[in-house]
């Protein structure tokens with residue numbers, strides 16, 4: 162008797178379904194318990210339980226849903242939040258709003274009921290997420306060096322993206338980033354958005370052939386092979402987004418041109434995936450005031466604070482650009498714990514010269530590293546110790562920008578929210 166004629170166990174499918182139901186129920190209970198005991202969203206805990214009890218649970222839960230994935234070194238949290246806002250014309254769009262962007266966070270988010278999902282994915286987890294969730298669209302923002310102990314090898318990451326994207330129905334990708342373009346070309350269809358690239362140190366080597374990638378008047382191109390900037394389908398003229406038959410002003414509450422670029426990717430994605438009314442979608446983006454606490458403006462201990470996150474060289478460049486022209490004091494909080502990475506030598510990849518002449522205070526566990534870096538750039542700064550409240554005590558009342566790398570930013574946010 163051949164294997165194919167063996168009778169299938171009549172309860173096989175039902176038992177698998179039953180196992181998933183039990184896993185879902187246990188995972189939801191664990192998430193609720195974690196929320197109750199430890200605060201937070203409980204998403205990661207519930208995701209871990211789901212994966213432990215039903216290893217194929219993510220694929221099963223994603224199977225009949227419309228999934229868009231968003232990845233890139235910088236901006237993915239903002240692009241995800243803006244895409245959800247652009248799509249949200251009254252329908253329910255699920256998302257990992259708390260930024261839990263690895264396997265457990267994605268698994269936990271899939272425990273929700275939304276049929277349509279926009280999921281932020283860590284760059285290293287993108288191949289896994291594509292395999293498990295079978296997205297109809299993947300949005301790719303940029304690829305640059307992150308903290309040194311994380312995804313530092315841009316070329317290797319671009320290669321794994323390219324393999325993972327083969328067969329994906331559609332990408333919405335940044336035409337200004339060579340590594341993104343080369344990866345995106347593996348997908349079945351590309352929608353190109355000229356979303357800009359402030360950080361170019363990682364795009365001078367052609368990801369396809371290793372030749373020199375040169376920037377020119379009309380974009381970039383490789384000296385040795387055919388890889389060059391594709392003609393964008395969507396582009397910005399100042400704050401006006403242009404696309405096929407579209408012309409829509411982008412006015413945001415979030416600061417900086419970097420967020421206008423993020424909005425361009427979000428609006429293009431919402432348009433091509435769901436045909437949303439662009440004017441209405443663009444209007445909804447104005448209601449996004451902060452993204453997981455980033456850009457939060459709040460009154461705290463006599464100061465008008467703006468809280469900003471910068472976790473890698475490209476992130477610092479964006480923020481230094483965003484703050485150019487401001488003269489009020491800046492507090493820089495710098496740690497090297499856990500997700501920050503332990504080696505802060507990437508600080509030397511960024512020029513802090515734009516901060517010259519401003520009142521600059523540094524704090525955090527690795528403030529000494531930052532102080533040395535600032536001195537080399539001719540930025541006068543002093544070090545203060547203690548909580549954010551203690552640091553602010555030393556500054557005159559009024560506006561202050563607080564910039565932290567990952568764990569320092571989280572600690573500052575927690576302190577401010579406690580009041």
Ligand SMILES: [Zn+2]
Nearest residue numbers: 367370383386
């Ligand atoms: Zn090349």
